[in-house]
Amino acid sequence: MIVNEIAPIANSLWSATANATPPCPPLRGEEETDVAIVGAGFTGLSAALHLAEAGVAATVLEAETPGWGASGRNGGQVNPGLKEDPDAIEARFGPDIGARMVTLAGGAGDLVFSLIRRHGIDCAGVQAGWIQPVHDAAALRVVQARVDQWARRGAPLRMLSRQETAEMLGTDAYIGGMIDPRGGNLHPLNYALGLAEAALAAGAVLHGQSRALRLERTGAGFVLHTAEGRLRARRVLLCTNGYTDDLMPPLRRTVVPVRSVQVATAPLSDNMRRSILPGGHSASDSRRLLLYFRLDPEGRFVMGGRGAYDARGTLRQMQALREVSEELYPQLNGVEWSYAWGGYVAMTADHYPHLHRMAPGVMAGLGYNGRGVAMATAMGKVLADWARGVPEEALDFPVTEPRPIPLHFLRKPAVRATVAWYRLRDRLAAPR
Secondary structure (H helix, E strand, O other), X not given: OOOOXXXXXXXXXXXXXXXXOOOOOOOOEEEEEEEEEEOOOHHHHHHHHHHHHXXXXXXXXXXXXXXXXXXXXXXXXXXXXXXXXXXXXXXXXXOOHHHHHHHXXXXXXXXXXXXXXXXXXXXXXXXXXEEEEEXXXXXXXXHHHHHHHXXXXXXXXXXXXXXXXXXXXXXXXXXXXXXXXXXXXXXXXXXXXXXXXXXXXXOOEEEOOOOOOEEXXXXXXXXXXXXXXXXXXXXXXXXXXXXXXXXXXXXXHHOEEXXXXXXXXXXXXXXXXXXXXXXXXXXXXXXXXXXXXXXXXXXOEEEEEEOOOOHHHHHHHHHHHHHHHHHHOHHHOOOOEEEEEEEEEEEOOOOOOEEEEEEOOEEEEEOOOOOHHHHHHHHHHHHHHHHOOOOHHHOOOOEEOOOOOOOHHHHHHHHHHHHHHXXXXXXXXXXX
16 A cells, blocks of 8 residues: 555644635746745744844745745744753853854743734744653753753753652653743744734735745846746845755755654543643653653644654654653543644754855755744844844854755665664663
């Protein structure tokens, strides 16, 4: 039997409960703008909004519709910070730009929720806090160091005892954890659609079903070609993340798209809802192949984790997520699992997002390593700063040349091998 590759990741809770998509007709004919933005995910939409609010003409070209890619398919968790902790960031990048990166990443959650409030975005955004449950003693030491480093910088993170963790999560499967009150959760697709509406209201232009096929340098700037039109621009922002193609090599080879999948139940009973994450927090744990889980506003339980590249493997991973959900919360045994979907996360070799100088007048921002809701929003603002004339050295994130990942063509077998190794290590570290 042939299994369709797209079907296993198409039954999305977020698509099923999405608001109306704002008008975004295809580009037809010729248009001109100050800044052309390729990609209408969080990065591109945030850039468009911030540019339009600054009085800079911005036009977005989207191959599908706003939020169609990872921005509309993720877990909706707003997790501040980067994968690396503050001390490591400042040691690697230096006390000036490193400190600015830490401030940018630490404030990314606040930026998201401030945009939601300021523009009245209807996306069930709640800044209830993000919990990182800890699965073993080694991870507990890492998380304690993380809390200590952020606390020295005035951030409100704190450790949770085993009992506090159990009470906040509704499961005693973890030995402790931390909580970051700067985080929260939202409906990711509706957040993307809300950013699109806000950008349009501020004066930006948005074209859907307008894949950028070719980027051409001209004397006055650039021309982006689509199937039915051409867009002239002074500067170009590439904001395609895990769905990057070969519009401008070698950008695609600087990231590895990794599939992340989720499953969700039907709305749970009131009694069951009160027993799972009763404070409305979201959680993503400390495993190497982490689990991330939450309730949506209607009381559906959502569990996410690493997927697979092929359809059969993805279906197996989705079933594994249902099973681990029932291990964490036995009361879920017998509930209806109504949704299963997924999308691509853009991973980088160094686990940092990248701001790449692709050519004079062309900048790319991508590679959020699973923290795209907060960081993509923040990086969109940084890209907007650059596009309106802020010098590179004054930006809050370092600008680098694109560096293709060696042996990028072997990315799929390499990812499979890494996932298998991480799964074994997580199994060996699991409490008994």
